Amino acid sequence: MPHDLPFVEAFAFLAAAVIAVPIAKRIGLGSVLGYLIAGAILGPFGLKLFGDPENMMHVAEFGVVIMLFLIGLELRPELLWRMRDSILGLGGFQVLLTGLALAGAAMALGAEWRMALAVGFILALSSTAIVMQSLRERGLAATDPGRSAFAVLLFQDIAVIPMLALFPLLAMAPAGGEGEAHGVAALPAWAQALAVLGAVGGIVLAGRFLLRPVFRYIARAGMQEIFTAFALAIVVGVALLMQVVGLSPALGAFVAGVVLADSEYRHELESDIEPFRGLLLGLFFVSVGAAIDFAMILAQPLFILGLVVGLICIKAAVLFLLARGFKRPAADASLVALSLAQGGEFAFVLFAFAQSQNVVTGAFADPLIAAVALSMALTPLLLIVGERISTRLSTSAQRATPDALDIDQPHAIIAGFGRFGQIPHRLLKANGFRTSVLEHNAEQVELARGFGHRANYGDASRLDLLRAAGAADAQLLVIAVNDAEKATEIVEISRKHFPNLKVIARAFDRLHYYDLMDKGVDAAERETFEGGLRLGVKALRALGYGAHQAERAGRLFRRHDERQLEEMRAHWAAGEFETYRSAVTARQTMLEEALQRDLASQGVTRGDEAWDTESLDEEAKRRA
Amino acid sequence: MRTVLVLFAHPAFHRSRANRAMADAVRDLDGVTFHDLYETYPDGFIDVAHEQGLVLQHDALVLQHPFYWYSTPALLKEWQDLVLEHGWAYGEGGVALRGKDWMHALTAGGSEDSYRAEGANKLAVEALLAPLRATADLCGMRWHAPYAVFASRLKSDSELHTAAAAYRARILALQRHAQD
Numbered sequence: 001m002p003h004d005l006p007f008v009e010a011f012a013f014l015a016a017a018v019i020a021v022p023i024a025k026r027i028g029l030g031s032v033l034g035y036l037i038a039g040a041i042l043g044p045f046g047l048k049l050f051g052d053p054e055n056m057m058h059v060a061e062f063g064v065v066i067m068l069f070l071i072g073l074e075l076r077p078e079l080l081w082r083m084r085d086s087i088l089g090l091g092g093f094q095v096l097l098t099g100l101a102l103a104g105a106a107m108a109l110g111a112e113w114r115m116a117l118a119v120g121f122i123l124a125l126s127s128t129a130i131v132m133q134s135l136r137e138r139g140l141a142a143t144d145p146g147r148s149a150f151a152v153l154l155f156q157d158i159a160v161i162p163m164l165a166l167f168p169l170l171a172m173a174p175a176g177g178e179g180e181a182h183g184v185a186a187l188p189a190w191a192q193a194l195a196v197l198g199a200v201g202g203i204v205l206a207g208r209f210l211l212r213p214v215f216r217y218i219a220r221a222g223m224q225e226i227f228t229a230f231a232l233a234i235v236v237g238v239a240l241l242m243q244v245v246g247l248s249p250a251l252g253a254f255v256a257g258v259v260l261a262d263s264e265y266r267h268e269l270e271s272d273i274e275p276f277r278g279l280l281l282g283l284f285f286v287s288v289g290a291a292i293d294f295a296m297i298l299a300q301p302l303f304i305l306g307l308v309v310g311l312i313c314i315k316a317a318v319l320f321l322l323a324r325g326f327k328r329p330a331a332d333a334s335l336v337a338l339s340l341a342q343g344g345e346f347a348f349v350l351f352a353f354a355q356s357q358n359v360v361t362g363a364f365a366d367p368l369i370a371a372v373a374l375s376m377a378l379t380p381l382l383l384i385v386g387e388r389i390s391t392r393l394s395t396s397a398q399r400a401t402p403d404a405l406d407i408d409q410p411h412a413i414i415a416g417f418g419r420f421g422q423i424p425h426r427l428l429k430a431n432g433f434r435t436s437v438l439e440h441n442a443e444q445v446e447l448a449r450g451f452g453h454r455a456n457y458g459d460a461s462r463l464d465l466l467r468a469a470g471a472a473d474a475q476l477l478v479i480a481v482n483d484a485e486k487a488t489e490i491v492e493i494s495r496k497h498f499p500n501l502k503v504i505a506r507a508f509d510r511l512h513y514y515d516l517m518d519k520g521v522d523a524a525e526r527e528t529f530e531g532g533l534r535l536g537v538k539a540l541r542a543l544g545y546g547a548h549q550a551e552r553a554g555r556l557f558r559r560h561d562e563r564q565l566e567e568m569r570a571h572w573a574a575g576e577f578e579t580y581r582s583a584v585t586a587r588q589t590m591l592e593e594a595l596q597r598d599l600a601s602q603g604v605t606r607g608d609e610a611w612d613t614e615s616l617d618e619e620a621k622r623r624a
Numbered sequence: 625m626r627t628v629l630v631l632f633a634h635p636a637f638h639r640s641r642a643n644r645a646m647a648d649a650v651r652d653l654d655g656v657t658f659h660d661l662y663e664t665y666p667d668g669f670i671d672v673a674h675e676q677g678l679v680l681q682h683d684a685l686v687l688q689h690p691f692y693w694y695s696t697p698a699l700l701k702e703w704q705d706l707v708l709e710h711g712w713a714y715g716e717g718g719v720a721l722r723g724k725d726w727m728h729a730l731t732a733g734g735s736e737d738s739y740r741a742e743g744a745n746k747l748a749v750e751a752l753l754a755p756l757r758a759t760a761d762l763c764g765m766r767w768h769a770p771y772a773v774f775a776s777r778l779k780s781d782s783e784l785h786t787a788a789a790a791y792r793a794r795i796l797a798l799q800r801h802a803q804d
Contacts, residue, residue: 552669555667555669556669559669559671610672610705610706610707610708610709610710611705611706613709613710613711615710615711615715615716616710616711616715619710619715619716
């Protein structure tokens with residue numbers, strides 16, 4: 001259906017997402033399947049609302065790029081380094097063995113060996129977008145099997161590059177049209193390699209040294225949308241650079257993400273880009289759904305079904321055996337195997353490329369493309385099955401360790417890292433708790449980093465930033481910002497969105513303390529009270545008290561003051577400031593008089609009577 | 625039924641399996657108030673008036689604690705020093721505690737054999753508790769034989785469970801104990 005209005009497609013996409021995704025989620029299938037079904041319904045074989053799904057896929061691939069950037073942001077280099085065994089071992093063997101097994105299957109179906117080899121390796125790749133989104137949605141992304149799956153996917157994404165380079169060598173006949181060699185591809189091989197290295201090195205260097213001052217400059221300007229614009233510009237720029245040198249844009253974005261994972265602006269970047277990821281990935285899934293060729297499937301349903309089942313079975317079997325070989329528990333291995341058993345989005349690109357290079361014939365490729373699309377659509381269902389099997393296996397054999405790799409999960413979030421916040425931060429760290437720090441002042445962040453504290457730039461009163469800092473899984477939020485209103489605001493947000501998160505807060509003064517307690521903090525501390533009290537104790541010492549005597553006088557004062565704080569809360573809650581004020585004054589006078597009375601009569605403060613009492617002296621004298 | 629105030633003192637409760645088991649065995653009993661001193665006074669600043677009020681509300685005191693240097697942990701000693709005031713607990717007009725019961729429930733690292741004349745500690749637990757018995761006497765309180773868990777660090781979970789059940793039985797017996 002030809003139409004000139006771009007709004008039709010946009011509206012169809014948005015409406016389909018709004019209708020299909022919540023339904024799919026409600027019945028437990030996950031958003032990915034919702035998008036895929038929406039795509040199939042809207043596509044050329046359904047309502048024909050989308051003209052050319054392949055065109056749409058180009059736009060939507062940017063969603064995959066953003067997703068890999070965000071995945072990179074969560075993987076600090078040392079974490080990536082710790083995963084090297086999984087990436088090279090599990091990932092490398094997966095591509096090699098699955099590729100060979102599928103090549104064998106292709107030969108059994110009558111393919112010539114070179115074509116079979118190309119087909120095998122194309123089908124060995126899985127779908128990073130679908131798998132990662134589904135794992136994340138089911139809360140499996142940060143678990144052991146989730147990380148293993150990601151390691152394999154990462155290797156596959158890298159493996160695409162040599163595939164593109166090697167396929168021309170498998171050509172059965174010299175490629176007809178070399179295609180228009182453009183940009184770097186026109187250069188000799190050594191120059192191409194140099195350009196690739198230069199581009200990746202450039203990303204790393206720019207990420208390390210150039211971006212920070214720019215971020216700081218923008219942060220100072222305090223304009224939210226410019227920060228978002230800059231973040232998007234980085235991702236788009238990297239994708240563009242990668243395309244020019246002939247690398248996968250998604251891989252480049254991943255590298256840029258890893259480079260920035262250590263930066264204090266990581267949470268801010270994550271939160272700003274996150275909304276784009278969701279919708280663009282959705283668009284990507286819709287276009288995959290629209291690309292399913294139902295005409296072909298209906299023409300030879302049993303053959304296509306056989307291909308899908310064969311593909312999934314071979315991939316899952318190889319992965320399961322491999323994961324077991326790499327000493328993963330059976331529960332994890334089955335989950336990894338089933339989650340990665342589908343074909344990937346790269347298959348569409350690579351099949352097209354292979355056909356242009358005369359490596360694979362169209363007659364052989366077309367049913368396989370349909371099978372890949374179907375296997376992708378089945379992934380959310382396979383994952384549900386995998387999770388079932390996995391839990392059954394793990395209850396019988398008791399999971400060994402909860403999650404060794406999950407070291408980044410903070411126990412506590414510290415909001416505000418000024419003179420105040422760093423004290424609870426250091427105390428928690430010294431006791432072995434992991435913290436995640438948010439501070440909205442760029443200079444303060446830099447200062448803290450200079451002293452080796454992992455502080456992140458960001459405004460803790462933003463829900464998305466709290467979430468990025470780990471509020472959903474942390475146990476405690478420590479609010480230590482130096483702005484009373486901001487602190488109250490953070491309390492309200494965290495109470496509303498993270499009801500299980502304990503919250504303790506720095507109170508500006510008594511009234512703010514009451515306000516915070518009213519809003520439901522678990523505990524609050526008046527910011528100047530302890531410091532003032534300690535100085536008061538020092539004053540008593542300077543005036544001649546012994547150390548222990550002064551200390552106990554201070555503790556007695558603290559006890560009375562804290563009790564009074566609670567008692568006066570009722571007056572404050574009544575809302576009458578004048579009655580509250582006079583009640584406080586009266587109570588304070590009473591306390592001082594009581595303290596003085598004790599002092600005058602006994603020379604010791606109350607609570608110490610038994611240590612040295614006049615009554616005992618008198619009784620002793622009388623008996624003597 | 626007599627009411628019991630358990631004065632519990634352990635400065636590192638999180639590390640004590642024995643006291644954890646014992647505490648869990650008695651804290652839910654009817655007529656028993658389990659009072660964790662280190663939890664109530666983390667800064668060691670005991671509220672004397674509050675403590676005296678608590679004592680008056682109960683018929684029996686059970687001091688549950690590890691047997692540090694043949695005595696109580698420091699905070700429980702401070703409790704004795706400050707709460708058992710002259711003119712309240714003893715001396716002229718000091719009748720507040722008269723007729724109440726006093727019992728120790730303690731955990732010791734050494735074996736029962738080590739608390740014998742020929743053992744490493746030379747004296748029995750009850751003999752070592754002489755100063756506390758004198759304190760109870762001076763306050764006009766009735767002394768009960770201590771309940772002790774020996775070799776507490778070496779006991780298995782099930783052995784500790786048995787010991788805790790025996791402790792619970794001792795408290796129940798104390799509650800049934802008829803007044804003279």
